[in-house]
Amino acid sequence: MKRNIQLARDTRFDLLVIGGGIQGATVCYKASQRGLRVLLLDKGDFCGLSSANSLKILHGGLRYLQTLGFRRMRDSIRSRREIMRFAPHLVKPLACIMPAYGHGLKGKEIMRLAMLLNDGISLDRNTGLPGDKYLPAGHSLSKKQCLAQVPGITGSGLHGASVWYDALANNTERLVLEYVLQASELGAMCLNYLGVEALVQSSGAGIRAEVVDQLTGECFKVEADNVINTAGAAFEDLLPVRDVNRIPVRWARGLNIVVRKTLFSKAAVALEEQAADEGRKRMLFMVPWRKKFTMIGTHYIEYDRELDLFPVDKKDIMALVDEINAIYPRADLGFEDVSFYHTGLLPMQDNSGRNVGDLPELSKESSIIDHGQQDGFAQYFSIKGIKYTTAPHVADKVLKRIKPVSGYTASIPTSKVPGQTKTQAQMNDYSGQKYAERASVIKPYIDAAPDWLDVDQTLTVGEVNYFIAEEMVQHLGDVIFRRTDLGTAQCPPADVLNNVNQILAKHFGWNEQRQTKELKLVLQRYAPLQTPPSWIRI
Numbered sequence: 417m418k419r420n421i422q423l424a425r426d427t428r429f430d431l432l433v434i435g436g437g438i439q440g441a442t443v444c445y446k447a448s449q450r451g452l453r454v455l456l457l458d459k460g461d462f463c464g465l466s467s468a469n470s471l472k473i474l475h476g477g478l479r480y481l482q483t484l485g486f487r488r489m490r491d492s493i494r495s496r497r498e499i500m501r502f503a504p505h506l507v508k509p510l511a512c513i514m515p516a517y518g519h520g521l522k523g524k525e526i527m528r529l530a531m532l533l534n535d536g537i538s539l540d541r542n543t544g545l546p547g548d549k550y551l552p553a554g555h556s557l558s559k560k561q562c563l564a565q566v567p568g569i570t571g572s573g574l575h576g577a578s579v580w581y582d583a584l585a586n587n588t589e590r591l592v593l594e595y596v597l598q599a600s601e602l603g604a605m606c607l608n609y610l611g612v613e614a615l616v617q618s619s620g621a622g623i624r625a626e627v628v629d630q631l632t633g634e635c636f637k638v639e640a641d642n643v644i645n646t647a648g649a650a651f652e653d654l655l656p657v658r659d660v661n662r663i664p665v666r667w668a669r670g671l672n673i674v675v676r677k678t679l680f681s682k683a684a685v686a687l688e689e690q691a692a693d694e695g696r697k698r699m700l701f702m703v704p705w706r707k708k709f710t711m712i713g714t715h716y717i718e719y720d721r722e723l724d725l726f727p728v729d730k731k732d733i734m735a736l737v738d739e740i741n742a743i744y745p746r747a748d749l750g751f752e753d754v755s756f757y758h759t760g761l762l763p764m765q766d767n768s769g770r771n772v773g774d775l776p777e778l779s780k781e782s783s784i785i786d787h788g789q790q791d792g793f794a795q796y797f798s799i800k801g802i803k804y805t806t807a808p809h810v811a812d813k814v815l816k817r818i819k820p821v822s823g824y825t826a827s828i829p830t831s832k833v834p835g836q837t838k839t840q841a842q843m844n845d846y847s848g849q850k851y852a853e854r855a856s857v858i859k860p861y862i863d864a865a866p867d868w869l870d871v872d873q874t875l876t877v878g879e880v881n882y883f884i885a886e887e888m889v890q891h892l893g894d895v896i897f898r899r900t901d902l903g904t905a906q907c908p909p910a911d912v913l914n915n916v917n918q919i920l921a922k923h924f925g926w927n928e929q930r931q932t933k934e935l936k937l938v939l940q941r942y943a944p945l946q947t948p949p950s951w952i953r954i
């Protein structure tokens with residue numbers, strides 16, 4: 417995958433996709449599969465915003481049963497299965513436990529019925545999945561079993577627990593990248609650090625997008641017959657008519673923290689605050705992650721999207737820490753236990769003003785805005801997405817409305833990744849386990865430069881060379897946060913950051929000043945969790 421801007425300028429595309437988070441990446445991949453000539457542009461790196469900041473659970477929509485949302489549930493189950501089939505090496509089954517108190521909606525009786533319904537509605541959940549990714553049927557735990565698995569919770573009023581299975585995306589960033597890479601292998605042009613500033617509809621010329629290269633400041637235009645805006649919370653910046661009467665979407669900021677503690681090793685645990693008012697209870701998920709971390713969330717507040725999201729204030733992180741300690745005192749978390757945080761914006765349910773307060777109500781479903789119908793701007797669609805999980809389903813829906821005008825039909829390779837066949841030996845070695853079918857492309861780079869960059873032996877020089885040559889890396893942060901796991905749970909050690917920075921500096925010809933700037937950009941992501949280390953002059 418090469419950053420060939422000139423080719424993008426010279427080509428008329430069937431479809432321009434704006435934004436390379438999970439939504440844009442799935443739209444781009446599926447449109448390429450259908451034979452469309454697609455251009456995907458992202459203002460930053462692929463998967464740089466909300467899609468990298470989720471709790472990483474691929475939900476089957478169990479909670480939609482509360483409102484009898486069977487169709488939404490099926491959409492979630494199908495999308496979850498589709499993602500699991502697409503990249504089985506990047507997902508794994510996740511057991512989820514919810515203790516049952518009382519006899520209400522989350523009480524033992526109703527939850528037992530919910531487990532049965534969930535299993536029935538998701539009978540086909542494992543079709544086409546490798547055996548080790550199968551999601552078992554749900555079941556119940558007795559009070560004693562529940563207290564053994566979730567020690568320290570209140571025993572009074574506890575009737576047991578429900579256990580169901582979802583999937584955990586181990587690395588949401590590489591999952592998005594995998595869609596982007598495979599789309600590009602199918603003929604799509606996917607380019608990062610190119611922001612769309614405006615869209616103009618012109619008769620005969622389709623839609624023209626004004627683009628700014630974020631690396632050089634250069635401005636240019638690209639043309640497409642259809643545009644799908646998947647810019648996440650920035651989608652409103654590209655609405656066709658600046659209608660003064662248009663009511664802007666209200667946004668909630670979601671916040672998770674990552675802590676250096678294993679609270680539960682075998683399952684994610686959902687715990688609800690014990691509040692008198694049934695309707696206003698907060699629920700937190702505590703998800704075991706990697707070997708020694710737990711992700712906990714999600715805490716929502718209403719948020720002005722014009723304000724910066726990063727860095728999150730120490731007081732906001734402490735508010736979540738306090739909330740966790742109140743719901744689960746045994747966690748006994750302090751600020752020093754927090755190693756990372758995830759934050760992003762999600763659309764709120766409506767604009768009526770009903771939801772103001774400390775528990776904003778989020779949109780229930782992703783929506784597609786047809787600007788042809790709404791604003792007279794034909795073949796332009798925006799997606800207001802709410803879930804990582806359902807991105808494939810939403811992509812299918814929006815693509816039904818796309819008309820290829822140019823008559824172009826991409827020659828679609830029959831194998832999933834052209835020229836790659838994995839042998840068992842490859843799957844068992846380092847690159848095979850890490851990159852699955854992509855290993856055969858990466859292995860030659862590793863063989864040519866096998867030196868380790870870290871003492872834990874998780875990254876070689878060859879892999880960084882590969883990321884530069886084939887995965888469009890432009891900044892140090894692209895490697896630290898999105899091509900690898902190095903920095904996604906805690907700040908990597910100084911020598912690792914410096915080692916990677918030096919490889920990039922050599923390739924791009926960065927001077928010392930530029931290298932320091934790259935380091936600062938990475939370290940900013942950990943503010944306010946740690947003060948900048950002494951080895952960097954800020």
Ligand SMILES: Cc1cc2nc3c(=O)[nH]c(=O)nc-3n(C[C@H](O)[C@H](O)[C@H](O)COP(=O)(O)OP(=O)(O)OC[C@H]3O[C@@H](n4cnc5c(N)ncnc54)[C@H](O)[C@@H]3O)c2cc1C
Nearest residue numbers: 435437439459466467471473612648670760802803804805
């Ligand atoms: C804290 C938190 C926890 C969550 N947990 C879960 C979970 O467990 N499971 C789940 O299914 N969902 C979860 N979600 C929801 C999920 O993360 C989001 O719904 C999803 O990632 C949104 O994806 P997206 O592609 O629409 O947006 P984004 O990932 O934000 O992508 C938008 C992209 O558009 C680009 N862009 C913006 N403007 C422009 C422009 N002008 N030109 C070009 N590119 C542009 C951006 O750079 C960005 O890369 C969570 C969300 C949050 C915030």
